[in-house]
Amino acid sequence: MTSAIVGYARTSTIDQTAGFEAQLRDLEAAGCHRIFKEQLSSVDTKRPDLERAIDYVREGDTLVVTKLDRLARSMPHLVEITAKLKAKGVELKVLALNLDTSTSTGKLMLNLLGSIAEFERELMLERQREGISKAKAEGKYQGRAPTARRKSADVRRLKAEGKTVAGIMKELGVSRSSVFRALREE
Known part of the structure; x- marks a missing residue:
């Protein structure tokens, strides 16, 4: 074989x-x-x-x-x-x-490289968490930007007012699929 x-x-x-x-x-x-x-x-x-x-x-x-x-x-x-x-x-x-x-050297190298990559990722995540904590303490952290789902009521209101899908998209800054999703949820 x-x-x-x-x-x-x-x-x-x-x-x-x-x-x-x-x-x-x-x-x-x-x-x-x-x-x-x-x-x-x-x-x-x-x-x-x-x-x-x-x-x-x-x-x-x-x-x-x-x-x-x-x-x-x-x-x-x-x-x-x-x-x-x-x-x-x-x-x-x-x-x-x-x-x-x-x-044997290849096996050792694979384990070392993998461990280093994991360590680097953990350091990066730790720095990210520290940065967010500092920004929150200073009142600068706003959190995640509002999602289109939070604008569902506005989508339905604008549609009821006769706005087109394109008009709703432009006014609210949401995607076409977000508009249709909000309208389906009625």
Whole structure:
């Protein structure tokens, strides 16, 4: 049984064609015989082609990505993916980092990078919370801007006054879908 080199490419939007093509080129150059690809945001909870890639690989195979952020959206997500791969006997290779989990150094580097990324995110969130607390203490924090839903009564009133949807949108600064949603809620 021969082992396979399988690639996974992802961009956040379909507009990122240059980055997507570069990933595909790099994965092909790395010897990937099969490449799973998707163009959707990393915050999407469902990434069907990533799941297909993980299902497809077999013991002895290697899953290759160009960058770590193309694979996982967070440290817990990275841990989840690498655990699935490890359970199947599949190695992970990240081209931009020259990281290969088939080596002990590669395993160490993956854990270190993931831990550093998680630490950096925690620091950023802590700074954000501190900034919000300071702004609240100084009376500068206004909170989230009002949503269109809070303007539902105004939407219905303007419609009753004979305003068009476009007129309501312009006057209240809300989207077309928000106007229709408010009208449906009557």
